Amino acid sequence: MTTPNVITRFAPSPTGFLHIGGARTALFNYYFAKHMGGEFHLRIEDTDKARSTDAATQAIIDGMNWLGVHHDGEIVYQSKNADAHIEAAQALLGSGAAYRCYATAEELESLRAEQGDTAFRSPHRDSTNLLDKPYTIRFRVADGTTRIKDHVQGDITWENKNFDDLVLLRADGTPTYMLAVVVDDHNMGVTHVVRGDDHLINAGRQTLIYQALGWDVPEWAHVPLIHGPDGKKLSKRHGALGAEAYRDMGYLPGGLRNYLLKLGWSHGDEELFFTDDEIAKVFTLEGINSAPARLDFDKMDFINGQHILQEAGDSLLAQSLPFLEELNEGPLSDALKARILAAMETLKPRAKTLKELAEQARYLLAKRPLELTGKSAKPLKREGAIDHLSALTLRLEPLKDTQWSHETLQELIQTYVTDNDIGFGKIGQPVRAALTGGAPSPDLSWVLALLGKDEVLGRLSDVIKSDYGKKED
């Protein structure tokens, strides 16, 4: 086996769900690895035992599965790598790049107060005395400057004197994030670190640790965070929700992937719709914008609507079942599923989300007799409406099943209108009311064709038998 030329990773801390910003970071890593013919790995950074939960780990894995961001290889759990972290800390201690700091919590507090705004330096930094006291292992920040080349942020330089001598290993022997992330990325062979720009300064600190360990420094790409539509930091109100919340709003995984990719990445044109293969072909880190992107639900809806148009009918039916079942107040019979599948091409262009798709199918699900009240019953109360329904029924009844098509039905209604010398609305409105109860619906002849003969005659007869024509509001 050859080692892949590019290895990326997504390294979430399991302290909450897979929020939309994290999902986008995962996607950028995923598409870049695909573009380069490399690998994309998932590492769960669960070293903070107090804040990490199994439920959050599961929510992240489920969220990624649903979104279709599939990682290569086994999931790496950071907590299992403690031995490697400790070994690296010892190596740094051995080479003098780290030192034992015996300062107690109180001492640290007064030292910090003394040192003010300058970066932290421990008084034990230059001592060679080994004391029989608990100690942390601190990194010894060297003099000079640290420079990185970031694929998104450009060249960045820090004065090392602004970096704290940070803790690598706590007094209880547990590693800190700063050490664990370097050791794990190195051991996983990560070549490109793509993550939120809240970690930009950590790239400077981590570069120093890589160099002190004599390891290759990975390439960096720090992605600006997502802002709300108003330009402010993303909050729950804006849509800083978990992937499952987008699933429950009725977005397709492919639609959300496409939208999140376009949110903060472009490749020179205004094209919005992308399939996975197209993305993998053109995705580069240089296309990531260095300015924060704003969440835009209209664009998300538009892109999702494009994906609904492209999606196969049976897949759309399967994915919209939870929404349909909610409207239906229970599972759908096979006959109802078949009816909706047959109607799919008329539903697709009218829906931006699966929720809307289900809403467009409401008239197909309605149970007899339909509830016709208020506005939806109005066309049935007009003079002559019920008589028209009866007369039309007489023309529909003789049709054979094989004649029950959109074209034949369109013709039949047109002939009825001509024969009776009436406007289309005189028959169209009461028939639509009787068949749909006012729910959204396509052209009338499609409504008839898709409901099928038995259902149409049944719904018409329910209305004819009732006394809507006479009922007062």
Ligand code: GLU
């Ligand atoms: N675990 C860190 C976080 O969730 C990410 C670390 C990294 O990507 O280097 O913010």
